[in-house]
Amino acid sequence: MSQHRHPGAPGSAGAVPALPDLPEATVARLPEYLRALHNLADTGHETVSSEGLATAAGVNSAKLRKDLSHLGSYGTRGVGYDVALLIEQIESVLGLTQRRAVALVGVGNLGHALAGYDGFASRGFRIAALFDADPGRVGEEINGLVVRHVDELPRVAAEESIAIGVIATPASAAQRVADQLVEVGVTSILNFAPCVLSVPEGVDVRKVDLAIELQILSFHEHRKASLTALPATGGSALTALPGGLAATDSQEAIGT
Amino acid sequence: MSQHRHPGAPGSAGAVPALPDLPEATVARLPEYLRALHNLADTGHETVSSEGLATAAGVNSAKLRKDLSHLGSYGTRGVGYDVALLIEQIESVLGLTQRRAVALVGVGNLGHALAGYDGFASRGFRIAALFDADPGRVGEEINGLVVRHVDELPRVAAEESIAIGVIATPASAAQRVADQLVEVGVTSILNFAPCVLSVPEGVDVRKVDLAIELQILSFHEHRKASLTALPATGGSALTALPGGLAATDSQEAIGT
C-alpha cells in the first residue's frame, strides 16, 4: 500500500497534468468507462451524459461524475461529456498513450489462450515476448511470437523494454518467476497462479484467481439457498416472510 | 445490508450454522485463507497463529482475526487456530461442502484452457457441461467432456443441476448467453467477456477482465514513472534502491 501522502502543496498551481493521485476505487473503474466510451464512439456518439455512460459502464451516475471530476472538468453542463475528449483524457491518465510491452511467462494451457488473445492489442498493450522453462515448448511459435527459454529473460527484457510481466506458470514456480521479473526491472506483475507473491516495495502485483471467484459465487449461492429454505431468524421478532418475492436485497453487485 | 445478529444467546447453544451474514470484504478474502490453510495442512501443520496465516494469505493479521471472528470463535488464545477445523468452517460458510456443478459456455481460445483446468475440481467445483454455438465445435471432446450445442442448455442444466455458469464467448454474444443461463435457473455467473451484463435481481454476476487488470497496472506504472521523473514534490525521499535484495515483504496489494 502506498501510504506516504505528501501533505504539502495543496493548491498546487502547477500547469502540467499534475498527477491527480486518484482514489484507488476510481482507478479500478476508469478502464470500464474507457471500454464503454469506445463502444459509444464506434456507434457514432459524439457526446454522452453521465447517466448514459454510467448505464453503459454498469455504475451509478453520481459515482461516475465524481470519478471523472477527479480528472478535471471535462464535461459541459447541460450537454454531457465529449466522447473523444474523454477517451483521450482517461487514456492519458492510465498511461495508455504509449503501448506497453508485456512479457508472458508460462505458455501452458492458460498461457496459450492469453498469447492468442487479441484483446490485449486493442486495449493498449503489446505482447512482446513469451517464455517457458520447458525445453519442449521453447521454439514453438504462437501468433507470430516464438517461445523463448526463461533464461533469456534478462536480454529480451532489456531489448523490448518490458513494462509488465504476466505469470501463468504453476503456483510452485510463480515466486521464482516473480523474482526473475523483478530482477530484470519489471515493476508490475499480473499473477494467474493461485499463490501469494512476495515482492519488494514499489512493485505492484495484481492477482486473478478463477477458483476464488467461483468460491465467492458459491457463498452467495449458498446463502440464497439457505434464505429460501428457512426464513425464520433468531427466536423472536422479525419474521421475514418467505414469500420469495419480497427480496429486499437491492442490486446484486458483489465485490469489486 | 443488515448486520444486526441476534443480540441474545451469547453462548449460542444453536447447533445450526445460523447464516453469519458476513461483510462482503470478508467473503472475498475467505477463499484466500482457505487456500493458505490447505497449504498448511499439506505441510503437516496442525495449528496456525493469526500472524502465520495472515502472512501466508498476504494480509494484515488484525484483519484476518476480525474476518475469522465473524464466523465464530474457532481459535484458542495462546495457541492459534486448528487448521483442520478452520478449513471445515470456512468451507461450510462458503457452501463448498457440496460440489457445485459448473457449466462453461463458449469453448474457444479461453474456454479450452478453462475446460482443461484441474484447479476447478480441487477447489470444490465440477465442470458438468461444455457448450458452444459453433456446429464445428459441437461434439469435440475435451478432458472427457463432450461439447454440446448451446440449445441443449435447458435439458442439460436440469439433468446436471447446474449451479454456476461461466461465460467465455465473445462480448457480442455474452448478454444473450446470460439470458439463456438465467432462463434455465442459473443464479450465479462468472463472465469473462468484456461487457456489462444485465441480469434480474437475485442473480449474481462476477466479471474477470484481463485488459482491465493490465490497465490498472499501467496506471501505477505511469505514476511511478512520473514520480521518478520529477521528484521535486515534498522532500522527495524514497530513492528507489536498486540493490534488489532488501525485499521487504510488504505486499503492494492494489485494490481488491
Next chain:
DNA sequence: AGGCGCTTGTGAAGACGTGCACAAATCGCG
C-alpha cells in the same frame, strides 16, 4: 497453584468509498 508469555477477539478511531440532493453552468429558443 500461581505466574508468565503468548494469542485471540473486539472496541474505538480513522480512512475510505458511496449516493443523495442541489447550486452552478450551459444550451437552445422564443
Next chain:
DNA sequence: CGCGATTTGTGCACGTCTTCACAAGCGCCT
C-alpha cells in the same frame, strides 16, 4: 436577451473497511 430545460460538479451525511491497541483467555512451567 432572458428563461427554462438540462446536466455537471460537489458538499454532506452515511455506511463500510481497516488498523491499532489492549483486555481476556489459554497453556505451560515452576
